[in-house]
Amino acid sequence: MAFLEKLAYLMKMRRSNRFSKFQVALIASATILVALAPISSASAKGQSEHDRIVSYWSASRLHAAKSLDYTFSPGSKVAKRIETAQPSAKVGTASITPATYSGASTGQTWSDGGLALSATGKVFFNIGASLYVCSGSVLTDSDATRSIVLTAGHCVYDNASRAFVTNFLFYPDYKSNPTQTCASTTYGCWTASALVANYGFTSQTGFTTQATNYDWGFAIMGTGGKNSTQLDATVGSFPLDVGGFTANGNQAFAFGYPQASPYSGSDLIYCSGGIAADTLNNSSTWGLSTCTLTGGASGGPWMSNFATDRGSISSLNSYKYTSSANGMYGPKFNANTTATYNSALTATTNTSVGAPAPVPAPVAAVSITGTTVDKSTLTADTSGSTGGAASSTTYQWSRATTVGGSYSNISGATKSTYVLTSSDIGRYLKVKATLTNTGGSSSATSAATSVVTGIAPVACATISGTASVNSTLTASTSCTTGSSTISYTYVWSRSATSGGTYTPISLATKSTYKLVTADRGQYLKVTVVATNMAGTSTATSAAKGPIA
Known part of the structure; x- marks a missing residue:
């Protein structure tokens, strides 16, 4: 395993232009040897799931995916969900002409190729049975056995259904060959084995103003593409710099694949210019006020310190306002972003970073205390219950004519205590307790009491x-x-x-x-x-x- 990790690391370094062609040739030779090594059952399982997701995203499904974006009305605390289908017509691929980009683009085709093109792409996913598309980019990480894709939080987690998305697929460099099939792409496709978001986002039941402050998500990618390689070692990656934007006027380059008008979803579009805090959102997020990116661009990277074809990722496309076609807004990356990213470096399952520890469901146990004599009070004792503490407990008392007989519920006997009546004389009683908390519910029924006896009369005349x-x-x-x-x-x-x-x-x-x-x-x-x-x-x- 150490050899595989070292090999993957060397391939990553080659993408960063740190090794010679001779060293690359050695890497290629080593790769042939590795291909002959046996595949572990865990790797086989991961590859099987990867193949299933790639097969799921047929050409028709990829084309049917709608953009998933959110638009606020000024003053509103909850955004409106906007879905846009991809137009049938596709724009042609722009030629690559180095160093032609503008520092003040309101939404132009990215024509300079390079890392901005290869390491930015589309992400496809399901929310329930619905098909959606966003944008995403590859982040640099130190783990040779995984790659990480950054996108918007709302592209990995659905606030309405309170669930992570499924069938997450990354299609890098979509612009160069927008054929709607992974097999015909430049590099192939990669799939997520786990998704990571922040509890500041996942705790919301809608796309709220709070959600905008945490609208980032990370997808953990295993091997994939056309040659079962690591994503970052194949297409390159961008470093994460949570402090890349510090003040109004900082220069930003925003990328994405918008498919709502006037764009088609097939072209990599970029905006560039000075950022400014969004005063409509308590200045808690950044804005590019002249950017015309539309639906489909969500999750695309905002780069700081940009030069030639790359920069550091310091925010991303998150939301817009209904009052203007111009303007794209993104979260201010911070320590919470770093914590979420760090979790993605080791996560093996979907994770909500910062979420309270799940409350264990209670495990109910109940017994009856008290004297089984008419007019006495019986008490249901649940002190023997285990698991999480119950936030609520309900009771139902019942009786039968024989200890092992059929017990019938006693009408109105739904408290923790029960006062015996003459109707109970000669009967046996049980109580059922149901304990509930946020982790779940558990029920238990007590053992039967001894037979209930009456009180002998004391005559008076x-x-x-x-x-x-x-x-x-x-x-x-x-x-x-x-x-x-x-x-x-x-x-x-x-x-x-x-x-x-x-x-x-x-x-x-x-x-x-x-x-x-x-x-x-x-x-x-x-x-x-x-x-x-x-x-x-x-x-x-x-x-x-x-x-x-």
Whole structure:
């Protein structure tokens, strides 16, 4: 593996004109030897995915891809999404005439070829089933096993669907051979194995003014092209310079493949001039106020310290305003850009740099505490749950007639506590707890309780009514306690004295008793027997009398 990395590094240095033709010949010979080496399973998997993406982008799909761009109305906090299809007609390729570029271009064909042409290209990708195109450029990096393409954040991540794009393909030097097939290009095509954006961008649900401050994205490329080579070693690369623009008036060269009118999408167009902070965006981004680049140019590089055919990349095409056809705007590269780029140097999966650590989903566990006696309170205990802390918890209590039977939900029993009722006597209870946080949800159902028992009655009786012959006395049991349902039996009795011996009155066994002549001058009591499924209790009232 060390030999492969060294070889790739040497090829990169050749693109920077640091080695002689003799050294290049050695590189070519070494490449033949490397071709005979066995391919690892990881490499084979990556190559298979590369081949799938290249095959996916047929000529018809490449031509059908729409530009993906955003335009703000002055004062608006969220931009409007603009999609433009590529025109059928294509412009011809300009001849390469060195050193003919202008330092004040509002949108001209790039005719000088060189690195600006070879290392700038189109990027194609999917958002869902929709096909889109932006512009991009190759960045210099120190890793011989990967290459990095810079484009706009909105060309690697879709704020609306909160997802990274798919089937990302880079087509370098599109202008030289805009045939709409990778096989017919100058260099071939490369595909992304991972995409990297900043959380300042991915945290937004739309293309907001905040998103403009983080609108950069990096695509990690493996081997590809016509000869399974590294992209930067094949087409060259530009250094990243986050401090290349520092003040209004700094000279910038912006490149891209615009396909919205008046452009066709087939020509590399550039703007050049002094930049100025975008005062409509709190001066937090840069602007090229006379640049006429349109949809399709998004993600194309802005170069500082430009000379001949190259410069350092210090911003990129990001957004426009509806109020003017002129003007292209880009983010101010900063430490967040550097952090995102550094992550791209090692990323193997899609990454949102600076995003809070994902919250692990809870793993629910629940048990029941409390006494299984009527009128007692049971509590659902979820303290044994693991995983991420729950932001919300819901409950559902249920019961069954047997411990292993079918449990039915108890209507309204959806809190962490449940007060047992007479309906639960002789039943078994369970509770289901569902714990939720931003990482997901988890449910668990407790073990069954022991059977719920009732409370034995404690009988109590009082007598109400007028103590005179022909009046009716009533035995009240309202002071009796115990689980429902309680049944009662009654025995009325009389005595000549309040504290004497009471004799039961024949047939006086109801809750009411009508006083008769025999009761005159007597005292009456009622004895109550209270019974439920938990037991029996007897009570005798205080004496009532003497009866008049």
